[in-house]
Amino acid sequence: MADVKYYDVILKPVITEKSMAGMGEKKYTFLVHPEANKSQIKEAVEKMFEGTKVKSVNTQNCEGKNRRRGMVVGKTAKTKKAIVQLTEESKDIEIFAGL
Template sequence: MKTAYDVILRPVITEKSMAGIADKKYVFEVATDSNKVEIRKAIEEIFKVKVLSVNTINVRGKEKRVGVHTGCTAKKKKAIVRLTEDSKGIEIFEGMF
């Protein structure tokens, strides 16, 4: 059985993800085998907030080349989590912008 910390790997800190904080949208990198229900429960358990919706994105690995050797970076899954209006914000994003 996966714990909440196995589902949510790390927050995504980019300019585009920081622009969504005003609308209470937060971006996280999640485990590739997790689904929206697991992500919702994990966010609510870890941060003690209410989740309105979860959108997921599968990011394919990019092909990289070093000399004659080729390979791929690891594939990832991102989740865009939108909180309810009456919910408080997530603390780790508060001092970023």
């Protein structure tokens, strides 16, 4: 794997109804680098957001969807999602606060 720094691991948050419902249980969903593992994701969340302690990390590899434009057939890019569970005494993540 290439040298992935902690600030390259988390790409962007996932904002859906299901991910917003999980915020009540301190579960936050992020799109992450496809080659990042669970320990790298845990380290990145704890370094990027002060006062957070990660309890567990669940990951999901998502295959690209088939797309067609006229007669040309292709696929969208593969992605990887991570659902991060924070501990009870941990602070909430601020980027989700106003949503």
